[in-house]
Amino acid sequence: MSAKTLTVQQRKSIFHALVDVQDARTVTIADSKKEIASRYHITKEQVELIEREGLAKDWPPLA
Template sequence: MTADETTDAPAADPRKDIFRAVVEAQDGGMTVAASRAAVAGQFGVSEAEVKDIEREGLAGGWPPL
């Protein structure tokens, strides 16, 4: 299978992965600001995007809540 071919597996939602990483970082003892900075760097997004995703995840009750 080439990189251009698709599979039957559903595509992962990177926003939910980012949200999970922020929650896990905070549960692990990181401050809110530090977790946002770390996750932004890990996923290659801005801290503002992480904040937006965090709000969306909290409002939607995304796991791991």
């Protein structure tokens, strides 16, 4: 799945899932990104881009 084909809502959902996994503190940050990439069939780099976008735009659950 290309990052360009993901809607804002999809990226927000992925960001939320990433925050949930990281907040659970059951895996490392790197492993959480791998888990989300696998779950959503995207690359780890796409997860990192979504993470940066979510942090920059203060997406929930951060808001």
